Amino acid sequence: MDWSTLLGLLAGSLTTASFVPQVLKTWRSRSARDISALWLITFITGISLWLIYGLLILSLPIILANGITLALTLLILFFKLQFRG
Amino acid sequence: MDWSTLLGLLAGSLTTASFVPQVLKTWRSRSARDISALWLITFITGISLWLIYGLLILSLPIILANGITLALTLLILFFKLQFRG
Structure with missing residues (x-):
């Protein structure tokens, strides 16, 4: 694996993992105003x-990163609707 | 330009443009708690x-999408620090 691919994987991991603290904060604070x-x-x-793009070009990093991010952001949207206030 | 590339460009445009309403909301509400x-x-x-990955592999869509997203999210961070409380 070359240097730039490694960088891309690290970038994807960070932008994906970044949503975990947002999910936790929204869950704890019960506020998404x-x-x-x-x-x-x-x-x-x-x-x-x-x-869908990742599935079309059969790119595992794009499928994984966006699949996890989709799940996390859907959770934030669910909380946003739940904690109307 | 093939079908999947078009889809990737549309995806990138949406995930990039999505930060504009967040910047505007944070600016108007003066709150980022x-x-x-x-x-x-x-x-x-x-x-x-x-x-950096986009610059390394000379991919204009990746450079553009992430350059704009970086500017918008830095703005949100700036507001977050400005509107403490």
Whole structure:
């Protein structure tokens, strides 16, 4: 594996893992008022297309990164709807 | 340009553009309490690596998408620090 591929995998791991602290914060605080619903819905749509793109070109890193990110951001959207306040 | 490349460009545009409503919401509400600082910092680090990766493999879509996303998320981080409380 060459140097730049390793960098891409690290980048993908960070942008994916970054959503875990946001899920935990939203879950603990029971508040998502400052999180834009429009950001969430547009971002989730984009991530879903990235996932389909990854499946089309059979790229495991793109499928994994976007699959996990999709699950985490759907969870944030679920909390956003739950903790209406 | 084949079908899957078009899909990748659309996905990248959506995930990039999605941050505009979040920047506007944070700017208008003067509040970023519900946004996780750890998400922001980890995500920004990941996006920066994606940008370097794009420069290494000379991929314009990756450079553009992550360059714009980096600027927008740095703005959210700036607001997060400005609007403490």
